[in-house]
Amino acid sequence: MTIIDDLRALETEALAAVEAASTSEALEATRVGYLGKKGSLTAILRGLGALSHEERPEVGRVSNEVRTAVESALEAKKAALDGAAREGRIAAEAVDVTLPGRRWPVGRQHVLHEIVDEIVEIFAGLGYQIAEGPEIELDYYNFTALNHPPDHPARALQDTFYVRDLSGDRAVVEGESDVLLRTHTSPVQVHVMEAQKPPIYVLAPGKVYRRDVADPSHLPQFTQIEGLVVDEGITFGDLKGTLEHFVHQMFGPERRVRLRPHFFPFTEPSAEVDVSCAICGGEGCRSCGGEGWLEILGCGMVDPNVFGHVGIDPERYTGFAFGMGAERIAGLKYGVPDLRLFVEGDTRFMHQF
Amino acid sequence: MRVSLKWLKDLVDVTMPVEDLCDRLDMTGTKVEAVHALGAMLEGVVIGRVLTKEQHPDADKLSYCSVDIGAAEPLKIVCGATNFEAGDRVPVACVGATLPGGLTIKRARLRGLESQGMMCSPTELGVGGDASGLLILPSTAPVGASYAEYAGLADTVLELEVTPNRPDCLSMLGVAREVAAVIGADFETPSGSPSESGEPASGAVRVVIADADLCSRYTARVIRGVKIGPSPDWLVERISAAGTRPVNNVVDVTNYVMYELGQPLHAFDLGKLATADGAATITVRPAAPGETIRTLDGQDRGLAGDTLLICDGSGPVALAGVMGGESTEVSDDTADILLESACFDPRSISRTSRRLGLISESSLRFERGVDPDLAARASDRAAALIAEVAGGVVAPGIVDAYPGEKPLPELTLRVDRVNTILGTALASADVVALLEPLGLGVVAADGALRVTVPSFRPDLEREIDLVEEVARLHGLENITSTRPGGRERIGGRTPSQRTRARIAATLRAAGLDEHIGYSFGDPADLARLSWDLASDETLVELINPMSEEQAVMRWTLVPSLLRAVSYNQRRGVPDVHLYEMGTAFLTAQGRKQPKERLMLAGALTGSWSRPGWNSPGGILDFFDGKGVLETVMEALHADRWQVRESVRGWLQPGRSADVIVAGDVVGWLGEAAPDVLDAFQVTGPVVLFEISVAALLKAAARASILYRDVPRFPAVTLDIALVVDEAVTAERVTSALRSAGGNLLESVRLFDVYRDAPGAPGDARRLPVGKKSLAFSLVYRAPDRTLADEDVRPAYDKLVRKVCGAVNGEVRS
Structure with missing residues (x-):
């Protein structure tokens, strides 16, 4: 037996051992057994130094071949074993993907504020600022400056909430107090016009209060969105075009808009605005009470008397104002049958929107 | 305003x-x-002529008739009535008709014979009280015609919403004028002048108006010798369509003219008014203190000082424009009338x-404003009608006190x-063409229009x-x-509005739903919450x-x-999980408008x-609430805030804290106290918090953010567990660690709190009694180099010494 024969025999043996190894551990043991510090192939390789000059090149070549062959066999086998192990692990980790995920509860915005935000976005896009005002107002801002005559029925105790006035003043207009819960967001118009010179483009959302018993179609507290524009050259056509744009954004471009002349103390000419019924498209059906139209807001050109209260020259400036109820719009948009749902805080209701 | 289409078409x-x-x-x-x-209920009821009437073979009380209704075949009808003969004309409800009582007519078999309809009594048609037999119609009634149309019952009533600026449209005349203008048709003003005779009215009535501001005009007419009785059908029909029940012929005429012209009228029994020298003196004046009147409805009413009264020589006889008095009411034996307009x-x-x-039809009209020019015309019209329907003689002349007469206003309208x-x-011509049909006088002058406004349009005061x-x-x-x-406009939300939206969005992302509650409050909640108001809060x-x-x-x-x-x-x-952002209201003695604070x-x-x-799915507690607040603060980049244990009546002691921003208490959080849970019928634990939105906006530091280098070199992390007294708060230890850390200490994070189980036996205890262990992770980092443990060690050793001294603790080994 030559040393070369020994090497070849060892190669055969090692390759068989590598092939036979069925686990990473067994493969590692095989590697150490042949190529470790005390391995059998290592021992032969270490003995090469003792060979003669003649033998050395040939034996060296063969021993390298053998080592390379064993090493690559080891490597290939390791890759095979690792792959198998990974596949096994992957198989073991498979899940039922239809099981529910781990989730965090999603908080919902109140549907009324969602409506308000939607409207704010539309008008902010038209260059309106968002204005706010106090919920407890003086008669002057809620009524007088908005051109309500002193005996206007809206001032009556059965319609408007009054707040005890602790200043010792006597009410100028009616009853024992001229401090009240605002009945509309229109007083914000007056505050804005007092504070700011035209051009004025504002939208004022907020809570308002009227003395109604809570029932499916009334609440003593509801949400209004007021718009006011004062600038040079503002026309009724501008009002109409603005509201048409709003309706198309809010309800869809296929909806039609009609303005019906109406009366409000603080605008003239005034109009009520109807949008064509989504169900029948204006033909008249049960959901619109056969009318084909649903009333959504009131509007008009700012009355010169209102300008008079805030010192804006009605010959130079004209303007328009409009107001709508978020509850009404939410009711139309989503078909909510009972307004009380909006204030009860039932989370099952809130999560529908 | 109810408008009969028949009336309108007249x-x-x-x-x-x-x-x-x-x-x-x-x-x-x-x-x-x-x-x-109106009359729609009688659809399917036609006029029929009875052709034959035979005895029902199997029923003594029924007859079997053949009835011509103008159709090809006569109807076969079984009938129980007896008051008719062959040849009579009667109303016939055909199969499918629904009668006012709700009965729908069907084909039916009565004792073996088919009945194809029903002949009707007045009761069944809802046109009278006689149920004893069929309604027999005159022989001129057209066979086959709709009964409702024949009887004049068919009418359409429009219910109009009349806006407060249009008092003129509270009358048929005003509506007719408006309709004529908007459809471009002609209309007719109803009028009438009575034929007068006898003693002049001025001899029987004098009128005194005490205050022309309260009564701009008062007219009186006298009609003698009327006979009170029921009104004719046409009058009943008209006022019924308008929505008023008939009373008697005189009162019905006053109501009729009110609906027709818009002028409320009142008829006094002239014989019941106090007279002197044969004449009644009507005084229109405000009530005197303590005066009372018994009104038509039998109620005694105390009168306030500014109540306007109609008085005779003896005292009040009517509440002006609202309701008449009982003592001078028109009754069956009334003969002479004083007609007020x-x-x-x-x-x-x-x-x-x-x-x-x-609230009466009269007061509703006066509240909106009645045309003063109308008074005499309405009086003429009513007097003529009273004479027509109640007999009587209209005394010559109208007593007319008109202190408030004004010229018609003229306005300028620039096209x-x-x-x-x-x-x-x-x-200009377009504008004129639009305005003239309304009854306005329009004349072009100097590039503008001069518009004369008629007295029935008091709403037209300005251009x-x-x-x-x-x-x-x-x-x-x-x-x-x-x-x-x-071109100069700027739109969008204010910074405060945007930050509020960010706060709300963060809360929703944290899993909270938005609630909007009533702004009203229950004062009894003060007790339910054991909430004490500050001495300057009301x-x-x-x-x-x-409620x-x-x-x-x-x-x-x-x-x-x-x-x-x-x-x-x-x-x-x-x-x-709810949040609400809304206004909280408080006031104080001496304040007019309350303080409004936006709260979260x-x-x-x-x-x-x-x-x-x-x-x-663990149960939510104090720390979930605190976590929500921390999340909000982090979203706002607000890092200068802290909580401090506090006592609040509505929170459970020991689980209650104030929220402090820049040294000020701006809110609180905690778990609701057991009494509060009971009072509000709530199952606990419930974590609550409330914080001033203004304070949150102030704490939000977004505007002052400046870039800092993102760490480029790795950090060294060391853990330390400190054993301290139970009373030492995490906050105290953390701030001691921070202040003792030196400039390499980047962050301090509490990751564990250990306590021995209560009542654990001595050999199971790992800490001295009354102590707890707080474990922190300390991260050291240098901005310019990689730190080794040795670099940090001196700072760490110094920190341990200082912190142990500061919080009286020791390192747990």
Whole structure:
């Protein structure tokens, strides 16, 4: 037996051992057994130094071949074993993907504020600022400056909430107090016009209060969105075009808009605005009470008397104002049958929107 | 305003279909709120002629008839009535007709014979009280015609919404004028002059008006020798269609003329008025203190000082414009009438009507304003009608006190102003053509129009009022839609509004739903919450609340949230996470308008979610609430805030903290106290918080953010566990660590709190009694190099020494 024969025999043996190894551990043991510090192939390789000059090149070549062959066999086998192990692990980790995920509860915005935000976005896009005002107002801002005559029925105790006035003043207009819960967001118009010179483009959302018993179609507290524009050259056509744009954004471009002349103390000419019924498209059906139209807001050109209260020259400036109820719009948009749902805080209701 | 279409057609030439008329009225500002078809119930009831009448073979009390209704075949009808003969004409309800009582006629077999309809009694048709037999019609009644049409029952009533600026439309005359203008037709003014004879009225009546501001005109007519009785059918029909029940012929005429012309009238029994020298003196004056009157409805009414009265020589006989007095009421034996037709001050009538809770057709019209020019014409018309329907003789002359007579107002209307406001391009002639049909006198002068306003349009006082008339008659649908130019405008939300939106979005991302509660508050909640107001705080009290539970404005959002929690829990929803951003109201002695503070409040109860197959669903407690606040603060980049243990009546002691920003208490959080849970019928634990939004906005530091280098070199992390007294707070240890850390210490994070189980036996105890262990992770980092443990060690050793001294603790080994 030559040393070369020994090497070849060892190669055969090692390759068989590598092939036979069925686990990473067994493969590692095989590697150490042949190529470790005390391995059998290592021992032969270490003995090469003792060979003669003649033998050395040939034996060296063969021993390298053998080592390379064993090493690559080891490597290939390791890759095979690792792959198998990974596949096994992957198989073991498979899940039922239809099981529910781990989730965090999603908080919902109140549907009324969602409506308000939607409207704010539309008008902010038209260059309106968002204005706010106090919920407890003086008669002057809620009524007088908005051109309500002193005996206007809206001032009556059965319609408007009054707040005890602790200043010792006597009410100028009616009853024992001229401090009240605002009945509309229109007083914000007056505050804005007092504070700011035209051009004025504002939208004022907020809570308002009227003395109604809570029932499916009334609440003593509801949400209004007021718009006011004062600038040079503002026309009724501008009002109409603005509201048409709003309706198309809010309800869809296929909806039609009609303005019906109406009366409000603080605008003239005034109009009520109807949008064509989504169900029948204006033909008249049960959901619109056969009318084909649903009333959504009131509007008009700012009355010169209102300008008079805030010192804006009605010959130079004209303007328009409009107001709508978020509850009404939410009711139309989503078909909510009972307004009380909006204030009860039932989370099952809130999560529908 | 109920408008009978038949009546309207007497006054104005309406040929278009009702739907078109309604649309036209809608689009010109008189909304048609409803359309009622009178007589519609009698659809399918026709006039029939009885051809044959035979005895029913199997029923003694029934007859078997053949009835011609103008159809090819006569109907076979089984009938139980006996008051008719072959040849009579009777109303026949055909199969399918529904009668006013709700009975729908069907084909039926009666004792073996088929009946194909029903012959009707007046009761069955709802036209009279006689149920004893069939309604026998005159032999001229056209066979086959609709009974309702034949009997004049078919009418259409339009219910109009009349806006407060249009008192003229509270009459048929006004509506007819309006309709004529909007459809371009002609209309007729109803009028009538009585033939007069006998002693002149001026000899029997004198009129004194004490205050011309309260009564601008008072007219009186005298009609002698009337016979009180029921009104003729046409009169009953008209006032019934308008919505008033018939009383007697004189009262019915006054109501008729009120509906027709818009002038409320009152008829006094002249014989019951006090007279002197054969004449009654009518005085119109405000009530004197302590005066009373018994009104028509039998009520004794005390009168306030500004109540306007009609008085005779003995005292009050009517509440002017509101209701007559009982003592001078027209009754069956009344012979002589004093007919009042007057004009009273709207405000005075409105105050009286509201104060006494008496709202009548008369007061409604006076409140809106009655045309003073109408008084005499209405009086003439009514007097002529009374003479017609109640007999009697109209005394010559009308006693007319008219201190408030004014010339008709003239307005200037600039056509270019019309176009400037409306965005139209109307010519002067267009405007004239629109205004004249309304009864306005229009003359072109100096590039503008001079407009004379008739007395029936008191709403037209200014140029803008005329612009409105032009707009609505031109048609809003004919105005071209445009949008404002506005070159200087700037839009968008304010920084505060944007930050509030960010806060709300963060809360929703954290799993909280938004609630909007009532702004009203229950003063009893002060006790339920053991809430003490500060000495300078007073609840905002409503003078006219809807209920005791809503008697004040809320000073905190907590009850609103607790009630919503309770509402959900009672409906089987255990996991409730709510926030509300809303106004809290407080006032103080001497304040006029209360203080309004925007608050953010939250309530958490149950779990974040129901326990799942892979999530435990733990019960929410104090730290979930605090976590929500921390999340909000982090979203706002607010790092200068802290909480401090506090005592609040509505929170459970030991689980209650104040929220402090820049040294100020700006809110609180904690778990609701057991008493509060009971009082609000809530199952705990419920975590609550409330914080001033203004303080949050102040704490938000977004505006001052400056870039800092993102760490480029790795950090060294060392853990330390410190054993300290139970009373030493985590906050104290953390700040001691921070201040002792040196400049390499980047962050301090508490990751464990260890306590021995209570009552654990000595050998199981790992800490001395009354101690706890707090474990922190300390991260050291240098901005310019990689740190080794040795670099950090000196700083760490110094930190241990300092912190142990500061919090009286020791390192747990």
